Structure formats: C-alpha cells, structure tokens
Amino acid sequence: MQEGSSEQEFNSIRASIAMLNSNLDQQNQRKISVLNELQNLQEKIRKEGAESKVKKFVSLLENLKLLERQESEIRCDFDEKRSSLEAEVSDLEEKIAAGSDSKMLSRGLDGSLNESLQKLNSAKRELAAKLRAIVSIKRQLDDAPSQSELIQYECRLSELNAHIQEKLQQTRKFYATYNALLEIKELMLKETSLLNSINSQFQEAIASTTGRMKLLESMQGIVKGSQQKLGKVQLGLQEEQKVCDALKERYTAAMAEQRRCYSLLKAFQEECARNEKLQSQTSA
Known part of the structure; x- marks a missing residue:
C-alpha cells in the first residue's frame, strides 16, 4: 500500500512538472505574440510619424526586456528545481527498488514532497505574476490608438478647428459692430450736449462783444x-x-x-x- 501511494505521489510530482512545462510553453508563446505585436506597432509608428507614442512604446519594450530577464532567471531556477526534483525522484525510485525500510522511506518521502510542493507553489506564483505583468503590458499596447482611430481624431480636430475659427470671426464681427455703434452713440451724445449748450448760451453770448469773441x-x-x-x-x-x-x-x-x-x-x-x-x- 505504501509503495502504491509512493508511486501516486511520484506521478503527481511528474504531472506538476509537466504542467509547469506547459505553462512555460504558453508563456513563451504569449511572449512571442507580444513581441510580434510590438514590431507591428513600431512599423505603424514609423509610418505614421507618431512621435508622442514612441516614448511609451520604448518604456513598454524596456519593461518587456526586464520581464524577459526575470523570466530567464525564473526559468533557470525552475530548471534547477526540476533537476533536483528529478534527482530526488530517481533516488526514491532506487530506494524503492532496493527495498529500503518503509518507515524511513515514507518519512523522507513526506519531507521531500512537502519541499517539492513548496517549490512548485512558489514557481507557480512567480509564473502567475509574470503572466499578469505581460497581460498588463498587452492591455497598454491595446490602449494605443490605431491608424484609423488617429485619422478619425484628426478629422474631428480639423472640423472642431474650423467651427472655432467660424465662431471667432463671428464674435470679432459682432464686437466691431458694437464698438462702432457705441462710438456713434458717444458722438451723437456729444453733439446733442454741444447743441444744447450753444442754444442755452447763445442769447447771452451774442449780447456783448466779449461774449461773441468767446463764442x-x-x-x-x-x-x-x-x-x-x-x-x-x-x-x-x-x-x-x-x-x-x-x-x-x-x-x-x-x-x-x-x-x-x-x-x-x-x-x-x-x-x-x-x-x-x-x-x-x-x-x-
């Protein structure tokens, strides 16, 4: 019974190793797709001349390179862990084949299994963190506008600029008309006050020579x-x-x-x- 359970635990360890290998393959495929999308976006940037987006893509590329370095470190660590797990598995298989003491074998197996499970869980967490980082970078790349969107933005901005210029010309015309009418009003008020002053003082001023001279x-x-x-x-x-x-x-x-x-x-x-x-x- 103990040998059967040991074989089941060995099979579970091998399945975990295979799952980690599949996760690494999926991550490699995602990384390749992200790199292809970055190359396509760089070509679009060079064609469109969108210099404002280049800095953002450069920062994204730097983040991706950092993730690649971290991924290589995790890969090396994972290879070391996998080699150590395989060595432990082979050692346990040799012990089982040699017919060693079942109690000692079960104790060593439990300790190695716990340590292996801890290593596998830590590797899974690191892989999940890297996958989340890659997904966030992909979302940032998706947020960048495409060529058709940029053309639509340019058309809308040109229409808005034409509308603003039209409103500005109308406003200037209205202000000029208002200023002209206000100036005409002031001149008419001055003329009216002048005529009223002449009318009120004309009889007194014409009565004397000095008044006529002042007038x-x-x-x-x-x-x-x-x-x-x-x-x-x-x-x-x-x-x-x-x-x-x-x-x-x-x-x-x-x-x-x-x-x-x-x-x-x-x-x-x-x-x-x-x-x-x-x-x-x-x-x-």
Whole structure:
C-alpha cells in the first residue's frame, strides 16, 4: 500500500512538472505574440510619424526586456528545481527498488514532497505574476490608438478647428459692430450736449462783444476737435481699406490657384482615362 501511494505521489510530482512545462510553453508563446505585436506597432509608428507614442512604446519594450530577464532567471531556477526534483525522484525510485525500510522511506518521502510542493507553489506564483505583468503590458499596447482611430481624431480636430475659427470671426464681427455703434452713440451724445449748450448760451453770448469773441473761439475749438476726430477716423478707414485690399488680393490669388488646380485635375483625369484606354487596348 505504501509503495502504491509512493508511486501516486511520484506521478503527481511528474504531472506538476509537466504542467509547469506547459505553462512555460504558453508563456513563451504569449511572449512571442507580444513581441510580434510590438514590431507591428513600431512599423505603424514609423509610418505614421507618431512621435508622442514612441516614448511609451520604448518604456513598454524596456519593461518587456526586464520581464524577459526575470523570466530567464525564473526559468533557470525552475530548471534547477526540476533537476533536483528529478534527482530526488530517481533516488526514491532506487530506494524503492532496493527495498529500503518503509518507515524511513515514507518519512523522507513526506519531507521531500512537502519541499517539492513548496517549490512548485512558489514557481507557480512567480509564473502567475509574470503572466499578469505581460497581460498588463498587452492591455497598454491595446490602449494605443490605431491608424484609423488617429485619422478619425484628426478629422474631428480639423472640423472642431474650423467651427472655432467660424465662431471667432463671428464674435470679432459682432464686437466691431458694437464698438462702432457705441462710438456713434458717444458722438451723437456729444453733439446733442454741444447743441444744447450753444442754444442755452447763445442769447447771452451774442449780447456783448466779449461774449461773441468767446463764442467764436469756442466754436473754432469745436471745429478743430471735430477735424482731428475726422482725421483719426479717416486714418482708421484707410487702414481698414488696406486690409480689405490685401484680402481681396489674397482671394484673387486663391481663386486663380483653384482654377489652376481644377485645370490640372481635369488634365490628370483625362490622362488617367487615356491610360486606362491604352491598357485595355494593350491587354486586348
């Protein structure tokens, strides 16, 4: 009965070793798939010129290399443990074949089995930790946007930029209109107050020579201020006219460039049709 139980325990140890070997093979396959995905992502990065993602992938590669080094260390440790377990198994088989004392054999077997189980459990925990690290790196790689997603982001950003520019132009136009109307209001209020002042003081000022002189001087000052204000407005109008002329020139150049592009596109389409026709004739 004891020999049968010993053989069962040996079989369980061998099954554990086989399971660890299968886990290592699965980890190697996952590592190879992760490396292939990293190579594909690096090629996409080089094609798309996404420099912002390169640093992230470099850090992921460094983590993967660190995991590979740790995995090699675990592999070496596991090989040593497996060789020691195989040596112990072979030793126990020799003892069983030699017919050694069953009590001593069972004691040694229990101790070796406990130690072997502890080693197997520690190896399983280390392998599980490495697998979790590889899965987390794979998730980080999956979080990186693909080429189609980047194109969609670029289209949405361009649309948002055009919408923002349109709103900005409308806001500037409204502010300019408001400022112009506010300036007109201020000028009309000044004109109204000036007319009211002249109307209230005209009879008193015209009654005496001194009053007439003061009235004349004040009117000259008013005319001078109005001329200065008119000069500033004219300067602003000239500047706005220059800007308008520059925009018209740019618009004319853009229209000419558009017509040229249309003519080139039409010529290109004609050449493409001609090329297809020649290819069809050649194939026929």
